[in-house]
Amino acid sequence: MxxxxxxxxxxxxxxxxxxxxxxxxxxxxxxxxxxxxxxxxxxxxxxxxxxxxxxxxxxxxxxxxxxxxxxxxxxxxxxxxxxxxxxxxETFPVEMVVRGNLTGHAWRTYKSGKRELCGVTMPDGLKENDYFASPIITPTTKAHEGHDEDISREEIISSGLVNKEDYEQLEKYTLALFQRGRELAAKRGLILVDTKYEFGKIGDTIYLIDEIHTPDSSRFFYAEGYEEKQKAGEAQKQLSxxxxxxxxxxxxxxxxxxxxxxxxxxxxxxxxxxxxxxxxxxxxxxxxxxxxxxxxxxxxxxxxxxxxx
Known part of the structure; x- marks a missing residue:
């Protein structure tokens, strides 16, 4: 269609x-x-x-x-x-991008010499596709046309895009969903590398909306051979x-x-x-x-x- x-x-x-x-x-x-x-x-x-x-x-x-x-x-x-x-x-005007590994946009930012992405500090000494010590959330604005733009949690809250209470709840949901996504991926011999979630609200209830954990919204690596490829500096085999x-x-x-x-x-x-x-x-x-x-x-x-x- x-x-x-x-x-x-x-x-x-x-x-x-x-x-x-x-x-x-x-x-x-x-x-x-x-x-x-x-x-x-x-x-x-x-x-x-x-x-x-x-x-x-x-x-x-x-x-x-x-x-x-x-x-x-x-x-x-x-x-x-x-x-x-x-x-x-009622859709929240931000996309909650979460990253478990230094890949894609995060790696390009890091490779350019910058150590901050969406207000999150990235440590020195990492290689492409290395794991972060813990997943990081790097939100973007939600654009109907053109490119989504990087934005920090501080900018989201201070500008009123999302109020502080709701945004903190979105962060909790995002990390819990990513953890579940990683567990599901691991059962399939995969690593959920990064993804994005979108949320909306009806009354006081927050809902997860749109798609999740698809190859269009997420990046997966094959777990088998991941460590060996990292040590050898080789590209990871991925599903996306x-x-x-x-x-x-x-x-x-x-x-x-x-x-x-x-x-x-x-x-x-x-x-x-x-x-x-x-x-x-x-x-x-x-x-x-x-x-x-x-x-x-x-x-x-x-x-x-x-x-x-």
């Missing part, structure tokens, strides 16, 4: 993100379709990746269910392979959509002005689908079953769910 084109009874809003199509119903419920669109460097690539939406939606459903004892989440029903129905929350970014960079594209997205051939698109299916099976330990649902059946199932809420 490249995009959805529904009009549900009592629909009050529609939002099309880079990957997700979100319908608001009665300003109380949300229907989220995870499309097969794929983005990199904040650019939506021209061709969809078959079954990518199903992969992301189903991993998120599994992981949200596995963490609901830590924090309540927005999900009420997963009626379709690529769609979830749940609560509409980093392979797509690497392919784009190898073909001269980093999302900069004037650059053209390289041609996505049928063979490349198929290879990306296969990699996402591999990610699903590695992360969940379950076999992936390709599911195709017609627009008419999709609409009927969603309406049935909404009637029952």
């Amino acid at each position: 490249l995009e959805s084109t529904f009009k549900f009874p009592d629909q009050t809003a529609f939002y099309k993100g880079k990957v997700r199509d979100v319908y608001t119903i009665e300003d109380k419920w949300m229907v989220m379709f995870v499309s097969d669109r794929i983005s990199a460097f904040d650019v939506v690539l021209p061709r969809p990746i078959p079954y990518k939406g199903q992969v992301l939606n189903q991993i998120a459903a599994i992981m949200l269910d596995a963490t609901k004892d830590i924090v309540p989440n927005w999900v009420k029903s997963v009626p379709l392979p690529n769609a979830t129905v749940g609560l509409k929350c 959509k980093e392979f797509v970014r690497e392919w784009l960079m190898e073909n001269g594209f980093q999302g900069k002005e004037g650059q053209q997205v390289p041609e996505m051939t049928d063979a490349f698109v198929e290879s990306v689908t296969n990699r996402y299916i591999e990610l699903f099976e590695n992360i969940t330990g379950q076999p992936f079953k390709k599911e195709d649902v017609s627009k008419e059946d999709s609409e009927k199932k969603i309406i049935e769910v909404l009637k029952g809420l």
Whole structure:
């Protein structure tokens, strides 16, 4: 699915993100379709990746269910392979990025000579992909368009983006979720390296929203060989959509002005689908079953769910 084109009874809003199509119903419920669109460097690539939406939606459903004892989440029903129905929350305007290892943006910052990221001090003497002594939270602003921006907890609280009491609770939830994510990953022979969580609120209750522990929102390393690769200074074998970014960079594209997205051939698109299916099976330990649902059946199932809420 490249995009959805529904009009549900009592629909009050529609939002099309880079990957997700979100319908608001009665300003109380949300229907989220995870499309097969794929983005990199904040650019939506021209061709969809078959079954990518199903992969992301189903991993998120599994992981949200596995963490609901830590924090309540927005999900009420997963009626379709690529769609979830749940609560509409007032979204906190920050993303809670948590890092267990010195990787990605944190490593690029560190390599440049800086020892502070989002107000968090990073110790000297670390190598790329080393563990932090304990996970660090490096929040970002939540941008609907363009890039999210790094921000510190002090800036979040002092600016009023999130009040102190709520933000401290978000930190507690974030660290507990990351710990659970690491435990789940370890059972699959993986290391959850970094990820992000988004939260919303209804009344006085904070809810976990959107997706968690998917290859689009997280980075995983294979545990086997991790220590040996660190000692040898070799790159870690990882599970994430980093392979797509690497392919784009190898073909001269980093999302900069004037650059053209390289041609996505049928063979490349198929290879990306296969990699996402591999990610699903590695992360969940379950076999992936390709599911195709017609627009008419999709609409009927969603309406049935909404009637029952």
